[in-house]
Amino acid sequence: ARINSAKARARADELQARLQRRLEELEGERQLSPLPPVVKGGALVVPGGLIARLRGKRQEEPELFARETRRVEQIAMQAVMDVERSLGYVPRDVSQDNCGYDIESAIPGTGKLRFIEVKGRLEGAKTVTITKNEILTALNKPDDFILAVVLVPPSDTTPQADPWKIEDPARNYGNMKEKCQVYHIRKPFTREPDFGVTSVNYNLKELVAAGKLVMG
Template identity: 40%
Template sequence: ERLTKEIDYWTDRWMKLREDEQAGKDVRMNVETARRTVNDLQGRLDNRKRELHAMRHVTAATPVAFGGALVIPVGLLRRLQGEKDGAEVSVDAEVAVKQRTERLAMEAVRHVEEARGCRVVDVSGEKCGWDLTSYPPAVDGRMPEPRHIEVKGRLKGAETITVTRNEILYALNQADKFVLAIVLVSSDEESVEGPYYVRNPFDAEPGWGVSSWNIQIAALLERAEIQC
């Protein structure tokens, strides 16, 4: 379409120049130059039409393969051979350390509570907002209220603990019944410090859309009571 418009333009220009030249007028462009431009554009248009016509008859030929390669990710090969890559080993090791730290922390709190004569029930798997329910022994024939203890075990040197929105809301709702227990585990996992009990650890609800808080351990320990 573009070539057709150009051809029409230059054809009209060529005809006017020729008429002006025949009438003896002074023309700025040579008539022959305009004619050659028209012929050149017409030739380009004809070539393009032949190309488009030939493209209508293009058919896909049978592909010819000169070679091939099978690419297998090295990570897949290692998994098929029962091996683990460095990233997986690192993640597994980190998870194992976390699990051992949490187990030692839970055992430390349970030991303290049972030494007081309390009956301790592990409810960590129930996702109820705390880990241990501690039932104190009866006093003068009356059963005191149980304590709901959220246990946070961290390696010594860690700076923060993470508390979930659910844990914060339960702590605020239960007030004195809720206890945040912090246990610091040595790097060799042979000894622990604590547990440190923090009562009424939170003074505000998390904002909308906040799923957890990171809290400085040092700030919590300033308010904590060491349990022996």
């Protein structure tokens, strides 16, 4: 639609005025000078674990999960080896061979072996980690594989019952291993881990409930 000259002039004047105001705003922004910041408040973030340690409290999960120690692992291995011998088998430690289990236990007179993966966990832990290699080994040897979960009590011979201290470099743990609870779980896994998975965390209580108490 056509507009008359008066309206056209008014429209042009309005646009010119808007342009002028915008140019003045931009010029004003160029003349702004920064002022020192004014602090309104602050916050100090302190990790909960640090506060617990400063208060002398023992950390629960995930600290128990993260700190599998030599003391717990070696007591667990000794306990399982003792169980195997008491059952008439001949165990051999192969934990350094990375073959998907920790102990080969020979069955006398048969030439057969029991393949045992040992998981030592401090009493009170909530999870246990199983590697993909261990799961695949269990699935490949379903009738011969045993998952041995060992619940190790805190030490009562160190200050504050410190469970992290290795008490004897010679691995002589006295009767500590006799206080352990050893569970055998047969066919503990039902499927392979997904592609790209390197390990799986299992609920320790549920895993133990599926097993058989053989010592403790």
